[in-house]
Amino acid sequence: MSPTPPRPLGSRYELLDLLGTGAMGEVWRARDRETGQERAAKVLRSEFARDTEIVTRFIQERSILMGLRHPNIVRVHDLVVEGDRLGILMDLVDGGDVRGRLRADGTMTGRDAVVVVGAVLDALAEAHSQGCLHRDVKPDNVLLDGALLADPGAVKLSDFSIAKLAQESTVMATGLLGTPGYMPPELFLHGQFSAASDVYAAGILLYELLGGRTPFAGPGTAHTVGHRHVMAEPPRLPVDDRLWHVLGTMLDKDPRVRLTAAGTARTLRDLPDAVLDRPRLPVQGHPETWATSGGTGERSEPIHVQERPAALDPGVTNLHAAPVASAPLAGTGQVRAWGPADAPDEGVTSVGRAAPEHQAPVLTPGAAVDATPVRRPWLVWLTVAVVLLGLISGGVAFAQSRDGGAAAPPEAPGKGAVATTAVQADDARPSGLTVTREVAFDPASRTLRLTVRYATQKAALTGPFLEVVPAADDTQQCPAVDWQGAPQPSNIGRTTGILTACAYAIQAPTIPAQSSWEVTAVVDLDLGDDPEAVSTWLERAAGLTAEALGGASVQPSAYPVQRLADVRVDVPAGVTVRTRNLRVVLRPVWVSGPDDSITLLYDSSTGQSSGLLDQVAGGLEGVSLDESCGGALSISRQRAVSVLRPTEDCRIGADVGNFDVESSPFTISSLGG
Structure with missing residues (x-):
């Protein structure tokens, strides 16, 4: 019997032999036709590949997964979507x-x-x-x-x-x-x-x-x-x-x-x-009873679990994709265009933006042309000089009459005349971030040039930062935005919890303390001829951004620099002189309220910085502790806290980036209670 020929996976790979199967799909040994290298191909079950939710979300995270580089991580090399097959190419x-x-x-x-x-x-x-x-x-x-x-x-x-x-x-x-x-x-x-x-x-x-x-x-x-x-x-x-x-x-x-x-x-x-180095244990038997720990002391809602088939092993991943009904994006015979931030996710190509209506240029001659053959060359040159002088004088007179006597500055080559500018600055946020927005609107080309400047105070800060770039009014689709330098991705509402349209996640680098960084965008926008419309649009953009950041549905880790309102210093209950190393925990307080689900810094003595702390304080270097306990505590390296003796009144203060905060008072008891 002849061997089974390879099965194609996309145009680049071929599946050689089956290595294993599981609840998610099959794993194959695959060959890259271009390089000849062998890979492992995980081909997901057809119901997963047909689920647009799964495919879309995986494409979104593709860059993250392919960007994970570590000796202990199986590297993802490629993704193939072909019909009802979704293949993930990994290290073999x-x-x-x-x-x-x-x-x-x-x-x-x-x-x-x-x-x-x-x-x-x-x-x-x-x-x-x-x-x-x-x-x-x-x-x-x-x-x-x-x-x-x-x-x-x-x-x-x-x-x-x-x-x-x-x-x-x-x-x-x-x-x-x-x-x-x-x-x-x-x-x-x-x-x-x-x-x-x-x-x-x-x-x-x-x-x-x-x-x-x-x-x-x-x-x-x-x-x-x-x-x-x-x-x-x-x-x-x-x-x-x-x-x-x-x-x-x-x-x-x-x-x-x-x-x-x-x-x-x-x-x-x-x-x-x-x-x-102790000998390994024999396989342990299942206990007949389990000791109750009391859990976390919180009650939960009933857990609804699907009835499993008799042959299903509960120790194996069993994920059953089921289509989730949703309203159609457009009715029969209709087409709904998506703007950059209207797209459901960043990974979806959004090219449906309506193009601005083309306006043909109107040319008006500056002087009549004499069709009679010219017989005196010197008169031709004199006529040209007079016409040019008239045009220049007329342009100056027009600018003076429009600007009250002041001549307009020369415009840049290829640019339309800038008719209106406006500047708006937010109050400094508690994290020390100040946002200044400056716009220049050109009515001739119907474009608006937006420059957003982010400035820091005491601490280094890192993005992403939310920025809403709305249409001229609520009845229009999101405008096309061309971010200069590096494109800025759209805010992903399902990840951040911010569903505001026309929102972008500005990928700012780490901005050192007392420094600034800016980003510029050219926006296709028709604000008409009213000079006040530019200021109105700018105020609306700033207001929508602030409103989105303050929403109750925003996920805890979304845009922390803009949302962090305060920092809470927690110490464990029941501190005694036996507590050699006192664990100090820093927790965020968002604009929507305190959050106990995550931490900025779990233990100040471990030297481990969270990603949130890196963004809002520049990491551990932006944290220092002090005490007002009458010498009952010792703080080394400004972070490791040791208990020395009992006291009735103790507080721990913390400088966390731009925040200067203090714990609630607590007692350090002696060994006798």
């Missing part, structure tokens, strides 16, 4: 996955488990720094490049955001979906997922590598497993107390207690050899 890793290693060996030694999970955490730390979550960390998505684990570089984390895209597209129709054994409690309680949730899943992975099973696996449905995540303590593994302490922190019910991915990896690797 031949060593199998960690799930296969567990099936063969049952468990791993502490050292091998730390090598695997430490590499996974390194990959997560890089992804989190780029604003990308994984959402499906499990042994199936951890690949091994070779049989030995001595080299951490042999561990490769794959499938970034692929499960996330499928889940977010179907969650409205089918409830909570994912891999129940690895889902964090905050996802069951509040439907929230963050970088700390990825750390929790890595903790489940570490537990499974050590014990041969996930902590909350056992009899029952996916709902039962989810309830255990929220309310039950993970059954104790017979490992060293120091390793169990780190694992317990990763699996804490409160995401605020978990360390960052980088901090967790460092803590695991700092464990002594005596802890890591």
Whole structure:
């Protein structure tokens, strides 16, 4: 029998042989016809590829996924959309996955488990720094490049955001979906997922590598497993107390207690050899009962989980795409043009903008032309000189009559005469950002030149910054905007929660303290001949921008420099003299109110800066702490806080970028209470 010929995938790749199948689709060994290199091609199931939500969102994140570069991340090389097939071309890793290693060996030694999970955490730390979550960390998505684990570089984390895209597209129709054994409690309680949730899943992975099973696996449905995540303590593994302490922190019910991915990896690797070199455990049995932890003390709404077929394994990702009904964009026989910010997402090409109506130029001769043959050359030159002089004099007289006697400045070559200019400046925001907008409108070409200047005060600040560039009035579509230098992407409403039309996410670099940066755009706009219309448009643009930033539906991490109203300093309750290192947490207070779901800085002593802190304060360099506790605390390097003695009244102050804030008063008790 002759071998099966290769199957084409797009025009560039061919599928050679099937490597495996899963709930999301099939994995093939593929060849790049142009380079001859072999790749792994994940071909998603046809129902995913037919779902425009999934395809659109993956195209949006394509640049992020292809931009992830790390030794422990399986690199995405290309995306192929062909009919009802969606193919993702990735690095080919031949060593199998960690799930296969567990099936063969049952468990791993502490050292091998730390090598695997430490590499996974390194990959997560890089992804989190780029604003990308994984959402499906499990042994199936951890690949091994070779049989030995001595080299951490042999561990490769794959499938970034692929499960996330499928889940977010179907969650409205089918409830909570994912891999129940690895889902964090905050996802069951509040439907929230963050970088700390990825750390929790890595903790489940570490537990499974050590014990041969996930902590909350056992009899029952996916709902039962989810309830255990929220309310039950993970059954104790017979490992060293120091390793169990780190694992317990990763699996804490409160995401605020978990360390960052980088901090967790460092803590695991700092464990002594005596802890890591103990013999590996036998596969642990499922407990008959689980000890109740009390969870987070918060009640959640009932969890609705689909009925699963009898043959479905709840320990495997099972994401079922279901079409979500939506109103058509246009009726039969109609065409609706999309402007740049009207498009549902940044990744969708929007070329439907209505072109301005062409106005033919009207030419008026400046002087009559004599058709009689010229016989005196010197008279010709004299006539030309007189005509030119008249034209120049007439132009000056016209400008003087229009501007009250002042001659108009010479215009730039190829430009229309600038009729109206206007300047508008916002009040400085609490973060220290000042925005100044300047416009110049040319009625001849019906274009408006907009320059936006962002200035800083005490701290370095980083974009993106929101800017609304509206039409002349609410009845018109968003105007065409040509950003000079580097194109600026449209605001993605589904990601930021800002649904205002004609909004852009200005990708400003880090602006040093007491400096400024500006961006310029040419806007196709017809404001008529009323000089007041320019000022009115500018005020409207600034007002719409401010209104959008203050909306209640804005996502926590969207445009933090413009939305941060204050910083709150939190210290743990029940501080005693035994608290050697006092954890100081910095939390944001947005224009819409305080936010306990995320942090600017979790622990001032760890040296780990969050992406939000980098944007609003220039990172850790923009943070310093002081105390008013009568010497009961010691602060080293302006950030590490040590408790020295008891006191009845203690406060910790913090300079965070442009903010000067202080904690609520607290007590440091003695050993006796």
